[in-house]
Amino acid sequence: MSKELPHSIQRPLYLNRVLPFIGKSLIKVFTGQRRVGKSYLMLQIIDIIKRKDIQSNIIYINKEDLKFRNIKNAEHLNDYVLNKKSDSQKNYVFIDEIQEIENFELALRSLLLDDSMDLYCTGSNAKLLSSDIAGQLSGRFIEISVYSLTYLEFLKFHQLENTENTLQQYLKYGGLPYLIHLSLEDEIVFEYLKNIYSTIVFRDIIHRYAIRNTIFLEQLVYFFASNIGSVFSAKKISDFLKSQKVNMAPNQVQLYVQYLINSFLVHQVKRYDIEGKRLFEIGDKYYFENIGVRNALWGYHLKDLGKVMENIVHNHLLAEGYSVEVGILGAQEIDFIAEKQGEKLYVQVALSLLEQKTIDREFGNLKKINDNYPKMVVTMDKFSGNTMEGILAIDLRSFLSNEWKV
Numbered sequence: 487m488s489k490e491l492p493h494s495i496q497r498p499l500y501l502n503r504v505l506p507f508i509g510k511s512l513i514k515v516f517t518g519q520r521r522v523g524k525s526y527l528m529l530q531i532i533d534i535i536k537r538k539d540i541q542s543n544i545i546y547i548n549k550e551d552l553k554f555r556n557i558k559n560a561e562h563l564n565d566y567v568l569n570k571k572s573d574s575q576k577n578y579v580f581i582d583e584i585q586e587i588e589n590f591e592l593a594l595r596s597l598l599l600d601d602s603m604d605l606y607c608t609g610s611n612a613k614l615l616s617s618d619i620a621g622q623l624s625g626r627f628i629e630i631s632v633y634s635l636t637y638l639e640f641l642k643f644h645q646l647e648n649t650e651n652t653l654q655q656y657l658k659y660g661g662l663p664y665l666i667h668l669s670l671e672d673e674i675v676f677e678y679l680k681n682i683y684s685t686i687v688f689r690d691i692i693h694r695y696a697i698r699n700t701i702f703l704e705q706l707v708y709f710f711a712s713n714i715g716s717v718f719s720a721k722k723i724s725d726f727l728k729s730q731k732v733n734m735a736p737n738q739v740q741l742y743v744q745y746l747i748n749s750f751l752v753h754q755v756k757r758y759d760i761e762g763k764r765l766f767e768i769g770d771k772y773y774f775e776n777i778g779v780r781n782a783l784w785g786y787h788l789k790d791l792g793k794v795m796e797n798i799v800h801n802h803l804l805a806e807g808y809s810v811e812v813g814i815l816g817a818q819e820i821d822f823i824a825e826k827q828g829e830k831l832y833v834q835v836a837l838s839l840l841e842q843k844t845i846d847r848e849f850g851n852l853k854k855i856n857d858n859y860p861k862m863v864v865t866m867d868k869f870s871g872n873t874m875e876g877i878l879a880i881d882l883r884s885f886l887s888n889e890w891k892v
Contacts, residue, residue, distance in 0.1 A: 515628065518610070755772070757770065758812065836865045
């Protein structure tokens, strides 16, 4: 059976979020790491629009295409769109990798004044919608964060059955859509993922921020790769690096960490004091946007499986539309507090529940939370029995298959 092309496979997680806003006077902005499928989503939206409005005028700009190299700033962008504009039809404007255009927000604000314009864009930088730019656009935009494929999307793209073997492939290779074109073999996939990593580091960090200390930047990435889910502050990282004969002041460390976050290479997760109901100012956790990129850099080892699990659970919650924090309850930690539309979900991640002390720790921490929101422990172990005082034990494959939602 031949596989479908990625641009023909729909991702309802994102399409359903944008469909209500098609034709509305709002800028639709897709943000996320390079190669997670933002461009494909735009192409799918173009197809939807063409089917609904055969008279539509589509204006498409891809800043990775050399033929658009002359669109360098807001004036160029505004002039190009106005030259392509139709006076008799609705104009749908799509701009891919808009962060490559200087002061693009000025052009978007001007174009939005025209009721015939419907604007869409993608960006691979988290500062695309910084407070300054948000102010320029006067709140007239919606942001749709796009992530690597979820496990169910991975199965859909690769036309695979939901088995333990396919779960292991997902844990090892991650969910970049282009993998559909490759044989799922270590040598082939990891070579591709290393190239993606190099593109992100060079184009979205080194080039954008004129980084000179590229060696330190790479060391920082490897540091995060080896310490998934550990609590770190800039000072703690700086102190560790000094022990490795690398001197970098905490403020410089923080700056480089922010570059990694801005490029969506890693996600920063804040810690939340459940009793005090406040965020801690220092001491965050970091998870890779794409676990396959992490594995390509650091290797996929059995001893890291617990860390990889934790990263995958975090990313799945994000893709499901939750905001995620680490919970602190006295001296105990709750791996994830996920919140969506005012509802919470508490999640602990444990590689195995075969030892009583692990059961006592993981379930005990959750039992101390004094509210009635759902609580669960995600593990690699299969279990089909009862809950523990209402706390669900669920294996990772069932969690990623959203069986907990049933």
